[in-house]
Amino acid sequence: MTDIPAPIPKSPKGTGARALGVIAWGIGLLCLLPMLAVALAALTGGTDTVAHLLDTVMARYVGTTLALVALVAIGTFAMGVGAAWLVTMTRFPGVRLFEIALVLPLAFPAYVLAYAYTHILDHPGIVQSTLRAVTGWGPRDYWFPEIRSIGGAAVMLILVLYPYVYLLARAAFLQQSSAAFLAARTLGHSAWSAFWRVSMPMARPAIAGGVLLAVMETIADFGTVAYFSVQTFATGIYTSWFTMADRAAAAQLALGLLGFSLALALLERSQRGQARYHHAGKAHVQMPPASLTGLRAGLAMLLCALPVILGFALPVGVLVWMGIGSGQDLLSQRYMRLIANSLTLASVAALLTVLAAIAIGFYQRVGHVASGGLPGHVARLGYAVPGGVIAVGLMVPFASFDNALDSWMRDTFDISTGLLLTGSIWVLVMAYMIRFLAAALGAYEGGQSMVHTNMDAAARSLGQSPVQTLRRVHLPILTPSLLTALLIVFVDVMKELPATLIMRPFNYDTLAVQAYRLASDERLDGAAVPSLVILAVGLLPVILICRQVGRSTR
């Protein structure tokens, strides 16, 4: 894969390409807006709160965050890549089923998984009480792993986040032509060595993108860690803001978080160096999967079943058990409205976010060499920032715009326009886009990096404009990646809470809001019901899209 790629034709002419540039930069600037508001807020206050935190708890917060990040990175990598490799490159009983089932935990919000596991594993839970009943141990006579701990939080996050890595790695493995792997095999490499030295490096952008998403989601998480009383950097942000009433300090800390996520992204970039991994793009040569039998097949089944059971089947069982008799009426009009609202927000946001990702991703390829990648870098930042921080960062500039427009209209025409954007689902959808663009972009780029630049050159030499190249060459090839991106954003929006909570219009409750309301009232059995509906609603696209991704490459 070290053939010399044709340079992608740059500085394109034609309005299509120019419009693309404008759109990409427009989106990039939009993503920058809340960050700027945060930066501005950071400057408005003193540093007393941050100094106090540094004196007391900050070292512990940072240590906990780093430990959590490391555990999640290792866990999602091993689980995601391992499962993706097994289901794409080998055949064993049930592999078709596992291929889809492995994505299911994606639909779980991590905090809901935390409710379910705490319900059975904490001291009053069924596991420990059965243990006490069977052994006759007293309530404090024995040691049992504490579910509310760093380890527990890491397991919850790994179980819901490994599907990112799995999806992206699987799409990459599917798009890889078998030629390279087979060439390595004929050159005397074992299957294992060919996997590590050929297939893995080719899928690296996709895999790294997936792990990075998982890591950033971990940094931004507050729901799960707060429920477990595991105190991370995000805890520092929220206590500064909510308890110390120092929003400037919260903004200063959020900037620190932004810096950290930027550093991570750049680190990954520089590690990858100048390497490019393309396949030649000719008729896809499906790799003959290795058929596993006997013990190996059993092992493969076990490895694939474990994440599905722990990340899906078991917690669903627990939630159903919790939800029965909790008095939440699923068939009521109210629940229908919750479902409709969640669906509307998730589909609109998913569509817009993926369109934005296409514009930015493709612009990185055809735009100016030095600056074409910038909108992409900016767009990625939002993922590591807790949703509440983005929400307020976005509300401030938009409300000022609304108020300025209103004042001007009042002065000039004596008409009040009120708040045009703030409090509409517009701004909320925009917040989702900014928050989740990194996820869509990760999926899109993972695919795009595998389209050989020679194909762009060929299309251009045949008289196609860049935009036509995008439409007629890239998008058809990238269908699996695009569908993956749609799926990830859809499910992420279904689960999203902090931005939804604060930015939604009046009376606009969603399933996640209802789950939050019951959970914060410590009615977890009730919260199980909307959580299960989130899961059920998220499941349909998961299954549909997964099948589509498999089919379009076969």
Added chain:
Amino acid sequence: MTRRTAVPLAIALVATAGTALAEGDVNLYSSRHYDTDEQLYQEFTEQTGITVNRIEGKADELVARMQAEGRNSPADVFITVDTSRLERAKDAGVLQSIDSEVLEAAIPAHLQDSDNQWFGFSQRSRIIFFDKATVTEPPATYADLADPKYKGLVCIRSSTNTYNQTLLASIVTHEGEEAARAWAQGVVDNMAREPQGGDTDQLRGIVSGECGIAVSNTYYFARAIRTEVDGVSAEREKIGWVFPNQDTTGAHMNLSGGGVAVNAPNRENAIKFLEYLASPSAQKYFSAGNDEYPAVADAEMAPSIASLGDFKADEVSLSDVAKNIPTAQKIFDQVGWK
């Protein structure tokens, strides 16, 4: 594909954008998170014909939203579950003073703001629960929780929780920062386990035997009396309770209340709504539907909450307590109360 989907999408978005703010509405920005509050709002609409619109969120974020929205903010009424946030809203300038004879007459003086910017409507008491079988001499005061004789017995939730913050802030107010720090250190030394879970989880801990002593709001225990709460209701006979500081300052209270937003577009309706919250039927709801103590003195109390018994409540100035919240958080951080 881009254009074909984008246009109808844009139309759909425009269609859903506007928020109807017709006459006859009252818009709530509320951080009360109780599912059953729907009934409360419905009854108001039935009585007055005024439609209740609401957004629920975290109090500080709602204040930030009101500040950003400025004079065009649609918020009429701001409601929270604790007074420190009401004080903060007052400081941020997002509330206004109102004159209401109804509220003046109904709400006791110490449960309303001196400038009439906010009024309290319901309360919960933060009290001590204990395992009747193992703890024969339960703590009688908050100070006792730090007594070394209870080492390894005390269960209490994380310091990120508002209720613990106001409890410590009230101790700072009564006894000063040094005493409060010594108390917090003592409680940390007595903890049976790392702070975790919610208040209900502390009660469950007594039932399962992990905790000898627990701190929780009355709200969660009263609910376990009124309805079925997993892990508490069935074996609630195991749990005893103490209203602390009865010979001195009284039991610490959390007040839920609200005020009229400074730019309220429906000011009259907002006042009507607050007056409704002080009415007998709404006050009855707070105890019967939501296990809280009504703020109005002679309001009817549900049997579940009444069965906890009469007690002396702390009537410390809630504004002072609110001012000490940041100090309380600093103390928590210093003594390592997670």
